Amino acid sequence: MIKKLLPAPLVSLGLFIVWLVLNHSTSAGHLLLAALLAVALPLVFASLRPQSVRVSRPLTILRLCFIVMVDTTESNIAVLRALLRPGPPRHASDFVTIPLELRDPNALAVLAMIVCITPGTSWAELSLDRSLLMLHVLEVHDAEAIVQHVKTRYERPLREIFES
Helix, strand or coil: HHHHHCHHHHHHHHHHHHHHHHHCCHHHHHHHHHHHHHHHHHHHHHHCCCCCCCCHHHHHHHHHHHHHHHHHHHHHHHHHHHHHCCCCCCCCEEEEEEEEECCCCHHHHHHHHHHHHCCCCEEEEEECCCCEEEECCCCCHHHHHHHEEEEEHHHHHHHHHHHH
């Protein structure tokens, strides 16, 4: 019964808290409206969830989070240097195609978030069969190195987390 009423309890809790924080109020009306939204919105949008999430390997999750923080920091510094450096860029921007073994839609969504928060890269396209990812990279010196970076640092841990 509770699972039917709250298909995504963490999302419901988040919606409840965000509503109250954004309105700077814990009045009875706002508590009631927050509760109503926290229950109704996950029910209305339940069909948009690709499939239930089953993650494993909590240490791999922590390691991936650390890797993403390090890579994002390094990319921020590299992009800042590129922007502040006078003259033309050392290497041209380009699209890099990455063959993927990752198929889980939730894992692909996490990969998309990782790529999009990393400065200098953006998710350009995913093939219909989910076997190829096209990234736009600000400066491409060695496309194969970029492919290996994404596959070893992001795809491999995501496969361990979502597909094992």
